[in-house]
Amino acid sequence: xxxxxxxxxxxxxxxxxxxxxxxxxxxxxxxxxxxxxxxxxxxxxxxxxxxxxxxxxxxxxxxxxxxxxxxxxxxxxxxxxxxxxxxxxxxxxxxxxxxxxxxxxxxxxxxxxxxxxxxxxxxxxxxxxxxxxxxxxxxxxxxxxxxxxxxxxxxxxxxxxxxxxxxxxxxxxxxxxxxxxxxxxxxxxxxxxxxxxxxxxxxxxxxxxxxxxxxxxxxxxxxxxxxxxxxxxxxxxxxxxxxxxxxxxxxxxxxxxxxxxxxxxxxxxxxxxxxxxxxxxxxxxxxxxxxxxxxxxxxxxxxxxxxxxxxxxxxxxxxxxxxxxxxxxxxxxxxxxxxxxxxxxxxxxxxxxxxxxxxxxxxxxxxxxxxxxxxxxxxxxxxxxxxxxxxxxxxxxxxxxxxxxxxxxxxxxxxxxxxxxxxxxxxxxxxxxxxxxxxxxxxxxxxxxxxxxxxxxxxxxxxxxxxxxxxxxxxxxxxxxxxxxxxxxxxxxxxxxxxxxxxxxxxxxxxxxxxxxxxxxxxxxxxxxxxxxxxxxxxxxxxxxxxxxxxxx
Amino acid sequence: xxxxxxxxxxxxxxxxxxxxxxxxxxxxxxxxxxxxxxxxxxxxxxxxxxxxxxxxxxxxxxxxxxxxxxxxxxxxxxxxxxxxxxxxxxxxxxxxxxxxxxxxxxxxxxxxxxxxxxxxxxxxxxxxxxxxxxxxxxxxxxxxxxxxxxxxxxxxxxxxxxxxxxxxxxxxxxxxxxxxxxxxxxxxxxxxxxxxxxxxxxxxxxxxxxxxxxxxxxxxxxxxxxxxxxxxxxxxxxxxxxxxxxxxxxxxxxxxxxxxxxxxxxxxxxxxxxxxxxx
Numbered sequence: 001x002x003x004x005x006x007x008x009x010x011x012x013x014x015x016x017x018x019x020x021x022x023x024x025x026x027x028x029x030x031x032x033x034x035x036x037x038x039x040x041x042x043x044x045x046x047x048x049x050x051x052x053x054x055x056x057x058x059x060x061x062x063x064x065x066x067x068x069x070x071x072x073x074x075x076x077x078x079x080x081x082x083x084x085x086x087x088x089x090x091x092x093x094x095x096x097x098x099x100x101x102x103x104x105x106x107x108x109x110x111x112x113x114x115x116x117x118x119x120x121x122x123x124x125x126x127x128x129x130x131x132x133x134x135x136x137x138x139x140x141x142x143x144x145x146x147x148x149x150x151x152x153x154x155x156x157x158x159x160x161x162x163x164x165x166x167x168x169x170x171x172x173x174x175x176x177x178x179x180x181x182x183x184x185x186x187x188x189x190x191x192x193x194x195x196x197x198x199x200x201x202x203x204x205x206x207x208x209x210x211x212x213x214x215x216x217x218x219x220x221x222x223x224x225x226x227x228x229x230x231x232x233x234x235x236x237x238x239x240x241x242x243x244x245x246x247x248x249x250x251x252x253x254x255x256x257x258x259x260x261x262x263x264x265x266x267x268x269x270x271x272x273x274x275x276x277x278x279x280x281x282x283x284x285x286x287x288x289x290x291x292x293x294x295x296x297x298x299x300x301x302x303x304x305x306x307x308x309x310x311x312x313x314x315x316x317x318x319x320x321x322x323x324x325x326x327x328x329x330x331x332x333x334x335x336x337x338x339x340x341x342x343x344x345x346x347x348x349x350x351x352x353x354x355x356x357x358x359x360x361x362x363x364x365x366x367x368x369x370x371x372x373x374x375x376x377x378x379x380x381x382x383x384x385x386x387x388x389x390x391x392x393x394x395x396x397x398x399x400x401x402x403x404x405x406x407x408x409x410x411x412x413x414x415x416x417x418x419x420x421x422x423x424x425x426x427x428x429x430x431x432x433x434x435x436x437x438x439x440x441x442x443x444x445x446x447x448x449x450x451x452x453x454x455x456x457x458x459x460x461x462x463x464x465x466x467x468x469x470x471x472x473x474x475x476x477x478x479x480x481x482x483x484x485x486x487x488x489x490x491x492x493x494x495x496x497x498x499x500x501x502x503x504x505x506x507x508x509x510x511x512x513x514x515x516x517x518x519x520x521x522x523x524x525x526x527x528x529x530x531x532x533x534x535x536x537x538x539x540x541x542x543x544x545x546x547x548x549x550x551x552x553x
Numbered sequence: 554x555x556x557x558x559x560x561x562x563x564x565x566x567x568x569x570x571x572x573x574x575x576x577x578x579x580x581x582x583x584x585x586x587x588x589x590x591x592x593x594x595x596x597x598x599x600x601x602x603x604x605x606x607x608x609x610x611x612x613x614x615x616x617x618x619x620x621x622x623x624x625x626x627x628x629x630x631x632x633x634x635x636x637x638x639x640x641x642x643x644x645x646x647x648x649x650x651x652x653x654x655x656x657x658x659x660x661x662x663x664x665x666x667x668x669x670x671x672x673x674x675x676x677x678x679x680x681x682x683x684x685x686x687x688x689x690x691x692x693x694x695x696x697x698x699x700x701x702x703x704x705x706x707x708x709x710x711x712x713x714x715x716x717x718x719x720x721x722x723x724x725x726x727x728x729x730x731x732x733x734x735x736x737x738x739x740x741x742x743x744x745x746x747x748x749x750x751x752x753x754x755x756x757x758x759x760x761x762x763x764x765x766x767x768x769x770x771x772x773x774x775x776x777x778x779x780x781x782x783x784x785x786x787x788x789x790x791x792x793x794x795x796x797x798x799x800x801x802x803x804x805x806x807x808x809x810x811x812x813x814x815x816x817x818x819x820x821x822x823x824x825x826x827x828x829x830x831x832x
Contacts, residue, residue: 258777427814495618503588522766525734
């Protein structure tokens, strides 16, 4: 009997414990549900609307900036008699694409989302903003952007937001980015006896040479130029920038259709003898020279490793986007100066026809945010999107908290952020790089550059040219896929045309609504010729690349 | 006797009225779902009114354009029937005809995928019929845009196609803004096929005057106009005028800095916002 009583007592305690656990988990769930729905104010206040704002930007300051912005928004809306709670969701970038798709397909997406993915995803799931971008942003009242339309308030007039496949605006950009060089002043001073920063490539290479010598003399593993090797970002940046400095003037005459040009134009000019191919290979020779100051094994060093090496005090210069500027300056235990990529001048053997730095106005826009079609709170979502891209709030979140450049016009920068401002005092824009046709073939081009840096051939230009020609089948195959993609887009565009045409013919529409459909239809059809031009350019590129010869003309 | 049937007759009329209103609302809902490109919803709603012309049209269009579940052959057959049904409204018929013609045209450009499936449709003839059915409309413009591109591609029809393009634009009585996409095509093709910058610039100038719906196209066209006048036509006066206009309209654009450089090369002083005279 006693034994049975003991057993009963043990079972009873176990069951009680289980019951307590169940109650605890239930209470935790209730708390989480209440929290996820905006807090007790929302649960007990049915007229409070909750909107969710989701992104993958987990960098220092971003979320904090938006928490402050959200508080201001909620207060401002309360003053307007609108009860709203905004929930911010930060999702790690690795899982963001998957999470986003699940949200969009599952039918309960956040109300304002950071966009990633293809044009088809944007077209299918996101609201087109073109009906709204011509209106003024009401949140800009009392600011220098008060009289600008929402579109015009952006530094690039929303050019970067335009989807090239659907000729539509599915998002707005929150920030701008420039590329800069972060210099370890202490190390440079020790190596050169001076803290004068290089302005030209010649000066830069000389400092790099002294850094290397200093490393050998002191038995320190000094790396003159730290790079993001693993994702090839640094090589891509250097190749683009120095191609622009050397060949930016090609935009003045290479294309039959206007300013700029496409890769097909350059190769056609080489084939018909009007362009010396050596011009296109000079940037390769320059990169090969600069690359001698990268670390051993640089192709496998990623961003975090390079930043670690930099913070350890052994890297002289690190090239990266301005989004890392504050982190680099603030977290380094030594003085860091932010400088522009050095300018190629006539002092360098390759700089005889160099044009100088290119202007960065209107480039480097990022942080696309849009509204999914399935949002249950469209008006509030649009209002919030306008709010976070308004003059005061965008500076609060981007400049003050994140220390990033704003995507808006008329923003004044102070302190170290002035060093990040876009270059505007030159007359040349970035040049079209004929070797960059996107995709895997461009990755092969960057791998070729890596190989040239490592193997140090006597003629880097010729080695590059031959490697590029060896990869013609890969490039042609990709271009063919691009052509097919454009044809698919033309089909989808006709779907848009049809939808807008039928939508606009509804007799119950107001004049304003009808005009909106007309305008959206106009945007779609204005994109048709552009698609045909892309098609023709890609076909021409395939033809011209096939005709290129290995030997010099 | 009439008194006996008065209430049932009255009830019948009332029910009929409600049905009509309900049907109108249902059709509005179908059209709205389709114009939002919400194909699953549009299909679902259209399935409730399978014999209604709008529902039939939308179902066929969803079958054509919904890439998650295309039924192209079935769609095109239905669109061909709708296009020929003279009892239907001109609006529905022209939409059916235009979508049929366009997709047949695109299929013929991808014979590797579609083989000869679209050969039963004479898409060029269909385009012409749509142009005649709804002249001076956006649909006529689109039918012509798609057709003329193909005619210009063929050497044997090219000269006639250029003439027809000019005639269409001159004779078009609809909203002049509808001509912008055609003028873009004209500009491009005059350069591509004839290196004829005079005619290309003429159309570009007109398009800039009529206006673009896409602000990015507007900006790009504005700069291109200045550039082509300056660099291709060697028309210094117009080049300067249009560079200045561009700088005035887009002072913060990267190309405004390039425009200032070009003005300097033409021996002109740089401009600030507000300096440019109105056209």
